[in-house]
Amino acid sequence: MGRSPCCDKVGLKKGPWTPEEDQKLLAYIEEHGHGSWRALPAKAGLQRCGKSCRLRWTNYLRPDIKRGKFSLQEEQTIIQLHALLGNRWSAIATHLPKRTDNEIKNYWNTHLKKRLAKMGIDPVTHKSKNDALLSSDGESKNAANLSHMAQWESARLEAEARLVRESKLRSHSIQHQLSSTTPGYIPGSGSSPGSTSALVQPQRSLDVLKAWNGGWSKSSEGAGGENSISMTEFVGTSGSTESGIIKEEGKTCDDVHAGKNVMEEGFTHLLLGDSAERSLSDNGKDSDHSGGSGSGSGSSNYYEDNKNYWNSILNLVNSSPSSSPMF
DNA sequence: AAAATAAACAACCGCTCCCTT
DNA sequence: GAAGGGAGCGGTTGTTTATTT
Numbered sequence: 001m002g003r004s005p006c007c008d009k010v011g012l013k014k015g016p017w018t019p020e021e022d023q024k025l026l027a028y029i030e031e032h033g034h035g036s037w038r039a040l041p042a043k044a045g046l047q048r049c050g051k052s053c054r055l056r057w058t059n060y061l062r063p064d065i066k067r068g069k070f071s072l073q074e075e076q077t078i079i080q081l082h083a084l085l086g087n088r089w090s091a092i093a094t095h096l097p098k099r100t101d102n103e104i105k106n107y108w109n110t111h112l113k114k115r116l117a118k119m120g121i122d123p124v125t126h127k128s129k130n131d132a133l134l135s136s137d138g139e140s141k142n143a144a145n146l147s148h149m150a151q152w153e154s155a156r157l158e159a160e161a162r163l164v165r166e167s168k169l170r171s172h173s174i175q176h177q178l179s180s181t182t183p184g185y186i187p188g189s190g191s192s193p194g195s196t197s198a199l200v201q202p203q204r205s206l207d208v209l210k211a212w213n214g215g216w217s218k219s220s221e222g223a224g225g226e227n228s229i230s231m232t233e234f235v236g237t238s239g240s241t242e243s244g245i246i247k248e249e250g251k252t253c254d255d256v257h258a259g260k261n262v263m264e265e266g267f268t269h270l271l272l273g274d275s276a277e278r279s280l281s282d283n284g285k286d287s288d289h290s291g292g293s294g295s296g297s298g299s300s301n302y303y304e305d306n307k308n309y310w311n312s313i314l315n316l317v318n319s320s321p322s323s324s325p326m327f
Numbered sequence: 328a329a330a331a332t333a334a335a336c337a338a339c340c341g342c343t344c345c346c347t348t
Numbered sequence: 349g350a351a352g353g354g355a356g357c358g359g360t361t362g363t364t365t366a367t368t369t
Contacts, residue, residue: 014339015338015339015362015363016338037354037355038355052339055339056338059337087358088358090357090358101357101358102358105359106335106337109335
């Protein structure tokens with residue numbers, strides 16, 4: 001709109017914040033709240049633009065910020081949510097209490113993105129780079145996987161297309177939704193009012209799941225080339241993006257955390273287990289998953305575990321606080 | 328021990344969205 | 349409905365710190 005930038009005033013300080021500046025900003029906000037960010041610097045006696053103050057506050061000074069290393073659970077949450085949401089850092093941050101979008105973004109760019117790349121996963125699409133290799137493998141198991149993957153991919157594309165349509169409709173329909181007695185109903189989604197399958201989710205995480213479950217630990221060495229990821233049995237609820245995925249309305253934050261716990265149980269142990277077995281002599285085929293059982297019955301458990309996992313992550317997403325900008 | 332390189336993090340910039348007038 | 353302004357978001361850059369040679 002041709003608006004002048006807020007930070008072009010001569011004399012405004014840029015660059016790293018000093019402890020004195022931090023103290024001024026903290027003291028002012030604690031006493032008055034931030035109010036108008038644009039007006040804040042003058043009131044607080046800071047030679048900074050409001051934008052800079054806001055950033056400093058939200059990313060560093062805010063008292064409810066957790067700093068330090070990301071836990072495995074947090075890593076998993078970020079990856080999964082990124083698979084679902086893309087680079088919507090603020091949306092992802094709403095599911096990681098006490099973490100800022102900037103911090104998550106930085107962590108993704110410096111750690112997780114590289115890690116996924118090493119695992120043979122495109123960090124943008126969360127799709128395996130080994131699909132071609134997989135398809136030429138010829139094993140019946142992989143053929144079955146392909147079938148599942150095709151179903152999922154098809155459903156995913158469909159869901160994404162729906163998402164695009166809805167995003168266009170959203171601005172028009174949001175008022176109606178707010179006043180609607182059927183909050184789960186999304187106009188144009190093809191779902192019936194009150195249906196539990198009104199959920200719209202791009203399913204972009206299948207390769208991440210596979211790799212994370214099967215290839216996480218061995219990827220870092222890069223042994224066996226860039227194709228070191230084992231193509232584990234495909235996970236999910238085959239046949240539909242929505243079967244096995246129950247949308248539950250009206251969940252509380254506790255429910256969210258409960259979902260996280262389930263996720264933690266269902267996922268972290270895989271990670272930890274893999275990490276513990278980092279040195280295993282995986283050859284890709286029999287290093288399939290969870291605890292390294294590698295047996296057919298294990299696959300069944302694996303299937304269930306991951307079904308539960310997906311239910312959990314989607315519940316987590318769907319039961320976000322209403323303030324969440326995600327959906 | 329010093330230089331070079333890589334990694335991590337904080338902050339800036341420009342754009343978009345949303346609200347108000 | 350259009351315009352203006354504020355705030356937030358995501359991409360990118362710059363600086364600092366750690367690691368390697």
